[in-house]
Amino acid sequence: MSTAAVSTHGPDAPVESSTDNPAKPNLSLALFVIACAQLMIVLDGTVVNIALPHIQTDLHFSQSGLQWVVTSYALALGSLLLLGGRLGDIFGRRRMFTVGIAVFALASLLGGIAPNPTLLLAARVLQGAGAALAQPAALALVNTTIPPGKERNRAMGVYAAMSGAGAAIGLILGGVLTEIDWRWTMLINVPIGIAVAVLAPRVLVESDGHEGTLDIIGAVTATAGLFGIVYGLSNAASHSWGDTWTLVPLIVGTLLVIAFAAIESRTEHALLPMRILADRTRGTAILAMLIMGAAMFAMFFFLGLYIQQVLGYSPVKSGFAFLPFSLGIVIAAGLSQNLVTRIKPRYLSGFGGLLAAAGMWSFTQLDTHSSYATHLLPGIFVMALGMGFVFIPMTLAASHGVEAKDSGAAASALNTAQQIGGSIGLAALTTVYSHYATQRADELKAAAAAAMAKVPTSVQGTAEFKSKMQAQQAAGALDVQTFASTHGFWVASGMLLVGALLILIFITIRSDELQTDGAAPTAHVG
Incomplete structure (x- = not known):
């Protein structure tokens, strides 16, 4: 799930040339290649959400460990996105795009055949790294390959559509493929990735490389720091806050993130210039x-598990259950594109954040007997409308007044923030989930033990009583999951509320100022 990317080239930017460019690129085929790659990268953030219960059963993931299937991809993508953009600037965007897609396809193959959790998580990290190489180059390649005018405008529209449809397609495709075998949610990328990697050098125009240095120290520091924080939070879910493997990674990770900020403020070719x-x-x-990205990841993760494991929906039905979310975001994003020139961004996005918080709060009222139409659909749609009103104004606000040399970094920073926020937030909310799951399970065990003490021994041995106890245990497991999930939704709702308040209080840009920027936003709502 990404928010928005801002073109680092104006609509009339010249097509860059290179000695190894195709003389007359097939523009339709070039656009098809870019669109396929973007769709593949965007939907991979959501396609596995529907498959999670099956992955958990097949590979024997713990409840706290399951979140790493989502987190590892987002963490690798988010922490390496800025480096990927920089590599494209130096070595050529077509080259990095092709390498990134090839890595992504290889990682998908490894994930599809993974026999254990370790290899699957390693494959997800590699997928994120490949996506981090390819995604920053994808939008820039539209500018380097498609000439200015109607053709480029059409290309931008197709690119935006692929990005916007990514979440919906990912959820539905994830459901369909999971019905066959969850491994196909990974393997489907292999033939597509190979085709894109083979075609890219033949139909895409290479950008000229630029001299410069890579901020390797900054990249390593940021990635290690973020991994430490996420690992520490995740360990707290299965152990305790006082555990050594909770405290040490959290402390070291925090120190590394602080060191990253210090390094970036002193580095000439910083991945993230602090002036941004x-x-x-x-x-x-x-x-x-960053904060709202954390809440969105929680919604997809915990609600996806609830819909399948508590309500008993099939994977395909679960995928369609989330379709109103994508629809709501598209509707609200379209409205906000028109309203943002008349309503201050702080009010438009602030209202959206409050609306999203209300939608998330509605999930705190779920129980094991809730229905989709009455208890889930309203919250899903309201939250989607809210996030749709947040995306466009915040993208414009983040890109306003950025110097040309920083426009790429500013655009990547927004997407990076959402991915990193999702990784950290999901790890933190999994800790909340585990705490309340343990609390509720202990309460039910105590109640069951008290009830058992009142049952005669002769009755306890009967088949009828054992069957009744098994049914109660199954119902208790669903009760524990729902109880823990609703508390996670409480925290996620608070995150959205904090994000809304930050926007309302600190965003000061006026609507007329946004119109002076040359960068054009392209909504990525997946």
Whole structure:
């Protein structure tokens, strides 16, 4: 799930040339290649959500460990996205795009045949790394390959449609493929990735490479720091906050993130120039999307498990159950594109954040007997409308007033914030889930033990009583899951509320100021 990317080239930017460019690229085929790659990368953030219960059963994941299937991909993508963009600038975007897609396809193959959790998680990390190489180059390749004018405008529309449809297609495709075998949610990428990697050098125009240095120290510091924080939070879910493997990674990770900020402020070719975050409006927009990204990941993760394991929906039915979310975001994003020139971003996005918080709060009222139409659908649609009103204004606010040399980094920073926020937030909310699951399970065990003490021994040995006890245990497991999930939704709702308040208080840009920027936003709602 990404929010938005901002073109680093104006609509009339010249097509860059290189000695190894195709003389007359097939524009339709070039656009098809870029669109396929973007769709594949975007939908991979959601396609496995529907498959999670099957992955858990097949590979014997623990409940706390299951979140790493989602988190490992988002963490690798988010932490390496800025480096991927920089590599494209230096070595050529077509080259990095092709390498990234090839890595993504290889990782998908490894994930599809993974016999254990370790190999699957390693494959998900590799998928994220491949996506981090390819995604920053994808939008830029539209500019380097498609000439200015109607053709490029059409290309941008197709690119935006692929990005916007990614979540919906990912959820539905994930459901269909999971009905066959969850491994196909990974393997489906292999033939598509190979085709894209083979065609890319033949139909895409290469950008000229630029001299520069890679901020390897910054990339390593940021990635290691973020991994430490996420690992520490995840360990707290299965152990305790006082456990050594909780405290040490959290402390070291935090220190590394602080070191990253210090390194970036002193590095000439920084991955994330600190001046980008120094602007109050831009910094607030990026921080708000980091927090809200955490809440969105929680919604897809916990609600996806609830719909299948508690309500008993099939994978395909579960995929369609989320379709109103994508529909709501598209509707609200379309409205906000028109309203943002008349309503201050702080009010439009602030209202959206409050609306999303209300939708998330509605999930706190779920129980084991809730129905989709009455208890789930309203919250899903309201939250989607809210997030749709947040995306476009915050993207524009984050890109306002950015110098040309920083436009690419500013655009990547917003997407990075959402991916990183989702990784950290999901790890933190899994800890909340585990705490309340343990609490509820202990309560039910105590109640069951008290009830058992009142049952005569002769009755306890009967087949009828044993069958009744098994049914009660199954119902108790669903009760534990629902109880823990609703508490996770409480925290996620609070995150959305904090994000909304940050926007309302600290975003000061006016609507007329947004119209002065040359960068054009392209909504990525997947």
